[in-house]
Amino acid sequence: MSEFFFSSFSRVTRPLLKLTKKHFSSLGFEKVSEEFIPEWKSNAVLFRHRKTGAEVMSVSNNDENKVFGIVFRTPPKDSTGIAHILEHSVLCGSRKYPLKEPFVVMKGSLHTYLNASTYADRTCYKVASTNTKDFYNLVDVYLDAVFFPRCVEDFQTFQQEGWHFELNDSSEDITYKGVVFNEMKGVYSQPDRILYRASQRASF
Template sequence: MIYESFTYESNFETYKLSNGIELFFFPQKNNKKISFNTFFNVGVRDEEKKHSGISHFLEHMMFRGSKNYPDFKRLATAFEKYAGDWNASTGYETTDYSFSGLYTKNSHNIVDLFYDFLFYPQFEGIEKERQIVLREIEDDLNHLGHLIDSDHQALKLLWPSSTLSRPITGTKDSIESLSFDDLAFYYKSFYVSSNMLLTLSGPDEAKDWIPKIDEKFSLLEEMKTITRKKEILPNFVGPKVSLIEHPDNQYQVHMIFPCQNEWDQDYPVYSILDSLLSDGYMSRLSYRIREEKGLVYDIDSSVCSYNDSGTFSIYSSTETSMFHLFLPELLKILSNLSKNKITDEELERAKVRSLMRLSTLTYDKESYMHYVARSYFIKKDPKLDLLCDKIKNMTKNQIMSCAERLFVKRNCGLVMIGPKDKGARGYALNMIEKYL
């Protein structure tokens, strides 16, 4: 078997700083690139509704200046002196601040700067940054004021009253209402030692950063986060179809099925299903709908994971005149996965491609560090060995059984973004009822 030759270098070293903060070091042999990340266990799912978007707005405000570099220009100049990338990202459950560049003899000096940046923000220029975030929000709206991000609309369809239904950037009203005191309280509540993880990747010599990191980050007092309310997502009952009006001659289609997250026993099966459906030109969706029928330019599937749930999505765009041909073909392929026998060749190909993605993850240290951080915050084992073994030993019956549970009408949501058509939504519901 081809996939038996895959290996997974998923090892990392664990260090504990003097004040208890954990640091994971990811060795990169024969690679001079170094990446230093600080993950905070906070995101959109920790926000009050009236403060929607505060995690993302706070991330923006962190760049406005620090104690020793009290404005954006001086702070940016200090970071860019090291000729690396200084960045941040906000998600539903974590926020990440990072610096990456080339390892050099004196590159560990970035630790002082990074610490000053993270723990002495000045929050200057709040009105200027507010306008920048408002422009970002407007960029995702069409001229009708509709948010045309299909990922957001799909989550909103599944769990309309949950934090997952909110845009990461917030809304115009929520951003306009946020005050300096709101940001300061949120920062003090969640940017604390008990709510963070440090990761460092680079050549073995980069370990000389660790004493410097300990010296600086051990200055943080041991503080706990505020008590959080645990959100329980309601059970989705489908089928449901949402049509978002957008002037175009195509429908942007996002079909979504709630599923388990990446630490669940079913997750390896989702990976195989993803490969069977859309990984490569010979996958079922790509070959049938694109190559044989010519109904779309591209079609893709993906699995997304959250702390307590997951989603299996299928994305494509098709001309409005082709939609009545496209949708039945898509639904028949999904329905047949639990009925049609998977060939040995097809299974071998799906396993190889699934394992290739996992193998790539361990070499792409940025992605792997994010996976490890998510696992750390919910106290799960991030090792990939078990996941890989499950994929290698996956049987056809396991795959078909999972497809039978996953791709059913009561578990199906469909978002269509395109021209207004009174009959399109009803047609889509009828097709889902007929084929799933």
């Protein structure tokens, strides 16, 4: 069931984002709700894919930015940071874009926003651009990355992004290295983040 959605969604990405509401049905989606949000001056329409249950929300307004985000539920079973490591790893090349760091290449685009974030229960991949062609190019790279990442065939990507042992000289001690490992060392050394984490643990 999921495989059908992944492959089909990859094929229809561009038309899906350009089509009007009446065309969504032919792509397997049904309209769930529609609401105008006054404080954002936006019209929001929620669609659900009949076969997989995947949801797509279209928000229309006068902002010149074209914004896209894809979100996955990633509730953790422990504190090993797997979801965060996966967030980094899937952006290390994909089936269609087999570059080592396509994320770095994309930073040379006309984007107005380009990022990915891991929260306590979800992982989000978000892009924005005022240039339509650039926008669809960024969306294509992101969707191929999250649905067809190269990291599933390359264990070293996880070691690079997560953590690994490193020894430069036999006279030195073995050290831990890794992109996410170093990033979180920095985050968890900040007093406000330590307080926030302690508050979360006490609350939940």
